[in-house]
Amino acid sequence: MNGHWLKSSTLWRSVALLGVIGLIGAVLLMWRAPIAPIERPSGFTTAQLQRGARVVEAGDCAVCHTRPGGHYLAGGLPLVTPFGTLFSTNITPDAQTGIGQWSLPAFERAMRQGIARDGHFLYPAFPYVHYRRMSDADIADAYAYLMSGPAVQAPPEQNRMNFPMNIRPLVAFWNLLFLHGEPMQPDTQRSEAWNRGRYLVDGPGHCAGCHSPLNLIGAEKSAHYLQGGSVDGWQAPSLVGMGQRANPWSREQLLGYLRAEVVDGHGTPAGPMRPVSLSLARLPVSDAAAISEYLLSLEGPQAVTETMPNTATLDAATQTSGALLFASACAGCHGPAAPMRQIDGRPPLERTSALHAASSRNFLKTVLEGLPATPGSPGPVMPAFAASLDHAQLAALAAYLRHQARPDQPWTDLSSTLEALRQDSQ
Known part of the structure; x- marks a missing residue:
């Protein structure tokens, strides 16, 4: 019995020692020494x-x-x-x-x-x-x-x-x-512009921070690199396969979009992407061009094959209500004869990326919040309609415009998304 007690005592001492070592390791892991303060440096060239x-x-x-x-x-x-x-x-x-x-x-x-x-x-x-x-x-x-x-x-x-x-x-x-990864090294098999674009996207631009999904503790899912995420209630779309979609991006379109321009076929950046694009517009155009080259080199899971649409019908009440709302609230800037269409080249709404997206979230967010003016920066301005359009009106307008853009794929998330967006804004 005494030998059994000695073995148990030794075992518990070993467990306690391991616990102390683990605790010391955890403390060392969580502690970092301060770096001495200095006087503010100067004399930079x-x-x-x-x-x-x-x-x-x-x-x-x-x-x-x-x-x-x-x-x-x-x-x-x-x-x-x-x-x-x-x-x-x-x-x-x-x-x-x-x-x-x-x-x-x-x-x-x-x-x-x-x-x-x-x-x-x-x-x-x-x-x-x-x-x-x-x-x-x-x-x-x-x-x-x-x-x-x-x-x-x-x-x-x-x-x-x-x-x-x-x-x-x-x-x-x-x-x-x-926390992994080291300073990036160029790929010698790629062009200088491609390498510059990858550096800007994965380094200072940290695009995956918004455009990749996150796990439960806020880390990017590396297996889904740039395949879409969310930020501030907006959907950050996938950046892979951009040239393979039903509404594909050209290099010129993506270059203009990254520089906060109004792009025929896609529209203009809104939400959290707006200030990012305005920053890119202040950089040399070669940087946005390099990002475009890199992103368009990223292939999606498979190429899109266009088929004849299986056009769904839109009920008469929604069609009438949506058309009237568009004529009264939107046509002044987005209608075929709107002067703004000539001034800044904005495309028909049915050709914008927000109306071609699988979810209605970004379109609804844009209508609710508008596109505020940025002091000192050029670009389109759009009023917010959160206070002037109710739930039913927004749903009718969105369904009407989605039917024009993708009659084969009506949005099924309109009501739930509107409800969530209204709650988030409270």
């Missing part, structure tokens, strides 16, 4: 600042780090996630509330590992998973540009994350599972 401005624009930094009506890059924009609401941080060179005391190594660590200067973990809503693929030169140039801008004092907003994601150190385990 004009060429480096110009390159840095291009990198920051390609990375869509202002899209998340500038709230409506706020100072450029001073943060405060709410980012709604399935795990709670985050507020973007101040990345101006303010010493107290921004990154003015960050050294280049501290900035590089944040960009590649998602760890702030003081050692706390950044949430993966900051796309360091993609930024880690950027070149050392681009990260250094972005740092120079950010440090050269005006310092804005803007204390951070308090995040409202749900348990357990409000415990920041747990991000360490997320990183262990999903």
